Amino acid sequence: MPRDTRTLFSAALLMGAFAQGASAAGAPPGEIVSNSMTLSYETGGDTITQEEAAEASFTVDQRLSFTFASLEDGGTVNVEPGAAAQEIRLILTNTGNAAVPFDIDVAAVADQLGLTLDPGGGGEEGTYSVFLLDEPGGTAVAYDPSGVVSTGPIPADGSRIVVIRATIPRSAGDGALTSFEVSAAPLTPGGGGTQGAVRGQGLGAVDIVYADEGEDGTVLSETSYQVLAPQLTAAKDVVVVSENRSGEFSCSGGAPEPDAEAFIPGACIEYTITLSNAPEAGSPATFLQFNDTLPEGVTFDSVAVNNGFDELDVEGAMISGAVATLAPGSSAFVRIRATVD
Template identity: 30%
Template sequence: MKSTSKMLGATSALALFAFGATNAHAAGTTAGDEITNTATITYQVGGIDQDDETASDTLMVDRKINLTVAEVGTATTIVTPGSTSQFTTFTVTNNSNAPLDFALEALQQDGTTTAHGGTDSFQATNVRIYLDNGDNTFNAASDTLVTFLDGVAADGVRTVFVVSDIPLGLDNDEVAGVALRATAREVGAAAALGNALVQTTGGNTAGMDTVFADTTAGTDDSARDAAHSARDDYTVATAMLTVAKTSRIVEDPVNGTTNPKMIPGATIEYCIAVSNASGASDATAITVNDPLPNTVTYDGSFGVKVDGTVSGGVCQDDGATAGTESGGTVSGTIATLSGGATKTVLFHATIN
């Protein structure tokens, strides 16, 4: 900072201080502003007023670099395996006393504790960053795909989305941790990221110095590095289906229903039981297809019964006749299967 002064003459009677105007905002007085402090001295000689004497001091405000990246909301983002464009929301606030650009990075965790207490267990794919258009709702068609924020004013706040795709084949409650890191940069040309900031070393200079004032580190940065970061996460909510196929002989042409044996002409009851794990999400539109071998013939008189139950490990004949058979393939659809539930597809065939 540069300081100038003028020697005060004669005997001081009264010092009056007038300060230059400052800009009022949370980040403080704007970097590069000059602050002028002028003192005025009135005095007399032999009882006669003399001309006032003044002395001024002018200094330049240095640049304080500070920023905050914050997760918006306090809950994980619930996702389904195979879903695309799943987003987490962050704000980037320029707490500096000067406009700045901000380089943006989307980071993924690897096996560590995530923002909402889970343990990172998978990696999202196609991770990218969008700048919100002002409506605070992610929309790929109207928001802007970015790698940096351009010319954020002092005290300016921008909302950005970290957007990812979720792989198939994940289990219920698996978690992926993501983070957004912003690094302050010089203001570059329009639509271009500015150069890296350089902190002033050594003593105070007459020009505008730069001080990294981000004294509190974020989740994925260090203190006083002109960067800040925050984390969010994705938690998988999915169905967890298992399937079991069983059969039993219900009658044969010799013994009837008393101790029937698996001989030609005997009737086989096939049961396909589909179960969803307790606590899992609902599974919908479950289609069961069972091609029959050429050693058996479908029994159309019994039909294909769906949504039946299992009791004591035995499939019950309590489903609705709603399935079909075509070309030797038996099909049935279970519309919805809640977590913890089991439903069946049941049909008969005759041994050739």
């Protein structure tokens, strides 16, 4: 989809995610919730009241839950060969009731683009890097998804934006796809290892209960780059227009003669150069150019037909042509007449 529409779509999701109120998280773990009952009764003509006759209390346990979702419409970013700093954005949101650090893993799968991880974010062709943002428009900080690396504590109802940034190989063909599996897992408060569920702590201590979608402490999201590129073919052929045995044939304007086939000296011949973009191509070809030099042994005569070329130049034996845009399913061709020496 067009980049500006995708950006508006992503911005709306971002603002919605970062506008969540703090109340959504609920009571924090460790908070003691207590209440007591009042008892009254009559005896000897008096009413006896006992305040706090009985009490029950419990400690709020930790709800460990989070979501991880692509901010790209349809989960795919369309890219062009050679394009730099192409971004895929995801948002990790802590929907639990306590601050939690996370470990994020990123793996390229179905990698037809051959992208390799560059933890430093150098932006070299054929590489991708991962960055974290605390908020929309914030500073992107390089993140190494290798091993167990903490994001730092994400507060309850807080989020981190995860950015995959890649430079697409110039050699990438139309339709080439690289998908990423991006997963998040909660870490212990110190960030040194995976936080497991904790049960059986009783009313006075804190249990930790997984409440993510799979209730297993791991959330997976998939997102992709897909290359949209032209699928170009070039063809060139040559036929005899006239054998011109009498030497009187007008090569520049004469109609093709039936059964002419001998490339004899003096014959008028015609080259046809055709450039085509396949109907199934993912994008138009733009600023398309060709340069063709007539071989020794023939002399340029004229341009017989120009169908689709915006510019045609002839300098001696050199013929050049240019097309501003060649849409999928479209062709441009030119017919050049020359004389066999």
